[in-house]
Amino acid sequence: MALAGSGDRGELRAAIEGLLRTCVELERHAAEMAQTSRDQANRVARGLVGLRAPGVSGLAGEIADIGTAMSVDLSKDFLEARAPYVAEVHQLLGLLAPLHGVATVPALSPPATVDGLAAEFPAGFARSYIGDLLVGADRSVTLGMSEAGQATAPAPDAIDQSKTVAGSQLSADFHDEGASMLEDPACHAVERHGPQISDKAQLARLIWLKDPSGADAWLIAPDGSVQTNHRCGTSAGGFTSPEALAKPIEAFLRVAHSRANDVADFITRNAHGANNLGVHISASQAGLSAGDAFGYRGAGTGMRETRRDWIAARRLAMRRGEGPVHAVPYDPVVEGTDPGVTLVFKRSGTTWRLVTCYPVEKPGTTNRRLEDLA
Amino acid sequence: MIPMSERFKAFFSGGLGMADAEPDLYIEACEEAPGSLADVENADLLLFRDEFAAHIRESSFPPGSAADSQWMTDEWLRDIWYDAFGPEAAPGDPYPVAPEDWGRRRLTDYMLHAVNRTPELSSPGAPAWLEKRGLTFDDIEAAVESSETRSVGFRNAPEGWLHRLHDLVERGLREEQPGER
Incomplete structure (x- = not known):
C-alpha cells in the first residue's frame, strides 16, 4: 500500500x-x-x-x-x-x-x-x-560551535572526587557496594551526569556532542565539520550535587536488599532474559527535590516524530559546523509529570553492572518501576 | 489482547526503547540482536520477538504522551524492529515500509546515531549492520543530507486508520487511547 x-x-x-x-x-x-x-x-x-x-x-x-x-x-x-x-x-x-x-x-x-x-x-x-x-x-537557547569548543572538561580528579563524595553519602550498609558501582569502568553515571559538569558543558554535549568527561575525542576538522564518536540523545543533564546523585543509588540498594539475597538475584529475576534492565525510581522514593537536578532538552522534542527530526537536524549541524539545534533548560524534578531517576544495569556473566543513572521528567513507557519489581 | 508482559518491558527498558535517552545502549541492543528473524534461537528473545510483532500488528503499545498518536508510536516500533531484526517486516504488519525506502527515504535511530560519515566515527558494529541490510555509509549520508528538504522520518497515517483502530478495540485486541474518537 x-x-x-x-x-x-x-x-x-x-x-x-x-x-x-x-x-x-x-x-x-x-x-x-x-x-x-x-x-x-x-x-x-x-x-x-x-x-x-x-x-x-x-x-x-x-x-x-x-x-x-x-x-x-x-x-x-x-x-x-x-x-x-x-x-x-x-x-x-x-x-x-x-x-x-x-x-x-x-x-x-x-x-x-x-x-x-x-x-x-x-x-x-x-x-x-x-x-x-x-x-x-x-x-530556547543554543551554543555556537566555537563556544562549545571552549567548554572544557573538568579535571580528572574532579570526577574522582564526585565519586568519592557521592559514595560517602551512602549509609554504612550500602557504602561499599554503591561506591564500587560508580567506580566500575562500565558506569558513566558520574562522567556524564555528575555535579562536576558545568551547565555549559551539558549544553555543549547536547548541541555539539562534546563529551563532558573529555574521554571521547572532539575536534573541528579542516572542512569545518565537527568530528566525534560521542553520542547523546535528545536531552543532557544530571545531578547538581554528589548528595543528590547518591540518593537514588541508596534507594535502589535498600529495596533490592529487602527483597532478595543480593542485587544480582534481584535484577536477574526481573530481567526475564534481557541483557539490560532500566529501572525508574520516583523522585519521592529517592528523596530528590527541586534544584537537585538540572539539564537541557532539545527544543520541540516532545513527540517521537519530532525527536527524530531534531536528531537529524543536529547531525546536519555537526556536518556543517553551523546552524546549531536549540534546547530548553529545565529542572526535571520540578517540571516533570512523574519525575525520578532512571538506573540502567547491564548483565555481565552472572552479575550485573550499573551503566548509568540520570534524572528524568517521567519514566519511559516500558521502564520498570522500583516499587513494582518482584 | 496481549497486555505488555514483564519480559517485553524488560527487553525494551534498558536497550531497544532507549534511543532517545541513551543511544549507546540502543546501538548495543541492536547489535546484540540477531539481525535477522531466522537467527533467533534464545527462547526469551523468541518470546519477546513474537510479542513485539503482535504489538505492531494490533497497535497495542500505548503512546507515550497525548502528543504521540498510536500511528506515530507504531511507526517508531517499525523502526526499532528494522534496527534489531533487519528488513523483513514484523509478521502480519498491516503497513510494512517499502524495502527500498530504508536508509534512503527513511532514517532510523540506529542510522542517525551509529552510522557516521566514516567507519572510524561510527559504531564498530556499523559495517556489519549495514552489510546485512544492503546499505552503505554513503547511502545514509546522502539521506541525512536530503533530510533538510524532505522528510526522512515517519509516514502520515493512512486512510481509514481510525476505523482500523476502532475495529481492533472492538475485537478486544487493544485498549482505546485518548483522542481516537
Missing part, C-alpha cells in the same frame, strides 16, 4: 510555529507597553505628591489608577488581537490531526476565558502539540 509522504506534516508544523511565535511576540510587546504605561503614570503621580495645593493627593491617586486601568485594557486588547491567530492555528491543527492518526480536533473555547496560549487549545493532542512548540519558542 502506498502511503502519503510526510513533507506536508513538516510544512504545517512550520506554519503553526510561525503563528505561535507571532503570538509570543505580541504578548511580549503588550506586556512591555502595559509596564511602561504603568511606570509613567506612577512617575507622574509621585511628582505630584510633593505639591501642597488642595486636592492634589486625590489627583495623584487617580493618575496612578489610570496607569493600572490602561494596562488592563492593553491585556484585554491583546487577547482580542491574538484570537484570529489562535483560530488559524486551530484550523492548521485540524489538517494535521488526520496525518497523525488522531480524531478531529475539538472546537476552541471562547477567547479570553483561559490563561495562557496553550490552554486556549482543547486538551489532548492539540494542547500538547502547541505546548511543545511554545516551550521552544519561549525559552
Whole structure:
C-alpha cells in the first residue's frame, strides 16, 4: 500500500510555529507597553505628591489608577488581537490531526476565558502539540560551535572526587557496594551526569556532542565539520550535587536488599532474559527535590516524530559546523509529570553492572518501576 | 489482547526503547540482536520477538504522551524492529515500509546515531549492520543530507486508520487511547 509522504506534516508544523511565535511576540510587546504605561503614570503621580495645593493627593491617586486601568485594557486588547491567530492555528491543527492518526480536533473555547496560549487549545493532542512548540519558542537557547569548543572538561580528579563524595553519602550498609558501582569502568553515571559538569558543558554535549568527561575525542576538522564518536540523545543533564546523585543509588540498594539475597538475584529475576534492565525510581522514593537536578532538552522534542527530526537536524549541524539545534533548560524534578531517576544495569556473566543513572521528567513507557519489581 | 508482559518491558527498558535517552545502549541492543528473524534461537528473545510483532500488528503499545498518536508510536516500533531484526517486516504488519525506502527515504535511530560519515566515527558494529541490510555509509549520508528538504522520518497515517483502530478495540485486541474518537 502506498502511503502519503510526510513533507506536508513538516510544512504545517512550520506554519503553526510561525503563528505561535507571532503570538509570543505580541504578548511580549503588550506586556512591555502595559509596564511602561504603568511606570509613567506612577512617575507622574509621585511628582505630584510633593505639591501642597488642595486636592492634589486625590489627583495623584487617580493618575496612578489610570496607569493600572490602561494596562488592563492593553491585556484585554491583546487577547482580542491574538484570537484570529489562535483560530488559524486551530484550523492548521485540524489538517494535521488526520496525518497523525488522531480524531478531529475539538472546537476552541471562547477567547479570553483561559490563561495562557496553550490552554486556549482543547486538551489532548492539540494542547500538547502547541505546548511543545511554545516551550521552544519561549525559552530556547543554543551554543555556537566555537563556544562549545571552549567548554572544557573538568579535571580528572574532579570526577574522582564526585565519586568519592557521592559514595560517602551512602549509609554504612550500602557504602561499599554503591561506591564500587560508580567506580566500575562500565558506569558513566558520574562522567556524564555528575555535579562536576558545568551547565555549559551539558549544553555543549547536547548541541555539539562534546563529551563532558573529555574521554571521547572532539575536534573541528579542516572542512569545518565537527568530528566525534560521542553520542547523546535528545536531552543532557544530571545531578547538581554528589548528595543528590547518591540518593537514588541508596534507594535502589535498600529495596533490592529487602527483597532478595543480593542485587544480582534481584535484577536477574526481573530481567526475564534481557541483557539490560532500566529501572525508574520516583523522585519521592529517592528523596530528590527541586534544584537537585538540572539539564537541557532539545527544543520541540516532545513527540517521537519530532525527536527524530531534531536528531537529524543536529547531525546536519555537526556536518556543517553551523546552524546549531536549540534546547530548553529545565529542572526535571520540578517540571516533570512523574519525575525520578532512571538506573540502567547491564548483565555481565552472572552479575550485573550499573551503566548509568540520570534524572528524568517521567519514566519511559516500558521502564520498570522500583516499587513494582518482584 | 496481549497486555505488555514483564519480559517485553524488560527487553525494551534498558536497550531497544532507549534511543532517545541513551543511544549507546540502543546501538548495543541492536547489535546484540540477531539481525535477522531466522537467527533467533534464545527462547526469551523468541518470546519477546513474537510479542513485539503482535504489538505492531494490533497497535497495542500505548503512546507515550497525548502528543504521540498510536500511528506515530507504531511507526517508531517499525523502526526499532528494522534496527534489531533487519528488513523483513514484523509478521502480519498491516503497513510494512517499502524495502527500498530504508536508509534512503527513511532514517532510523540506529542510522542517525551509529552510522557516521566514516567507519572510524561510527559504531564498530556499523559495517556489519549495514552489510546485512544492503546499505552503505554513503547511502545514509546522502539521506541525512536530503533530510533538510524532505522528510526522512515517519509516514502520515493512512486512510481509514481510525476505523482500523476502532475495529481492533472492538475485537478486544487493544485498549482505546485518548483522542481516537
